[in-house]
Amino acid sequence: MAFAHQTDAPQPTKEDQQWILPKLPETAGNPLSDASVSLGKTLFFDPRLSRNGNMSCASCHNPSLGWSDGLKTARGDHGKLLPRATPTITNVAYNKILMWDGRHPSLESQALGPMESKDEMNTDFDSVLGFLRSNSGYLDMFKKAYPDEDINKFTMAKAIANFQRTVVVNDTPFDRWLAGDKGALSRSQWRGFQLFKGKAMCVTCHSAPNFTDSGFHNIGVSQFGGSADDVGRYLIRKVKVNKGAFKTPPLRDIANTAPYFRDGSSGTLIEVVDHYARGGDDKTNLSPNMFPIELNELEKQDLVEFLYGLSAAPRSFDVPRLP
Missing domain, CATH: 1.10.760.10 (Cytochrome c-like domain)
Structure with a gap:
């Protein structure tokens, strides 16, 4: 299901080009070699x-x-x-x-x-x-x-x-579609991208180009077990809005990184979409960006398919020989 699709997505718009990953940023005092x-x-x-x-x-x-x-x-x-x-x-x-x-x-x-x-x-x-x-x-x-x-x-x-x-993923179906391969995304994945930017409002926090705003949000993940007293960003910056707020993760390769959320409480991408659709679970100090969104089953599936489209196929990796 993850990578099987029809080749009929419309071409990306000029605005969509903002999602293209730029070159690796320069690092002062530690150049790559x-x-x-x-x-x-x-x-x-x-x-x-x-x-x-x-x-x-x-x-x-x-x-x-x-x-x-x-x-x-x-x-x-x-x-x-x-x-x-x-x-x-x-x-x-x-x-x-x-x-x-x-x-x-x-x-x-x-x-x-x-x-x-x-x-x-x-x-x-x-x-x-x-x-x-x-x-x-x-x-x-x-x-x-x-x-x-x-x-x-x-x-x-x-x-x-x-x-x-150097651990970079920039060759997902979505990236290939942005580069001009119209057949890289399915129609379902393209619809999911439109929902992502629009009705589902995912882009509010998962912004271009790396699908994160680098911000901190309380998304209403239920507290449980050893994480019950984990107040997140509030440990670092003691402002009320930061209680229970955690950094927005980037989304490329997300299909390969289950389970999800900072406590691993969602095991599948459809569970993640359902969580956002119901506006979170724990309403304590909930981010104002979190509220219920009416999504039908097709829309939820399109969003999931889009997230698969943000993920690269598994690849081999050579583990180094230790000296």
């Missing part, structure tokens, strides 16, 4: 960066699971159940602020977050840096990537951030 990306990729998949040697960045951001983990909420050090779902790193280079509560202003900052957290990788930096400085393979990789810098947690973070910047 083959060497830094290769180093970052290797570090990303190395469980030896964690205190117990059993977790890597890829443990939660698995390329075969849409660069997420397929779980309702993440698992941390010693399998500890964490209160929030693992966000995908797909197209994270375009994000202006990171994490569900926006506590990291850059990918470099975010890369250190799980390592510094006692609940996640719980990294012993003295031990890890000693290992990296004594490993001939890593010594060579760091020298090539950052020849004028020491091996420290900041150069580690820069390399990991640069690898994450």
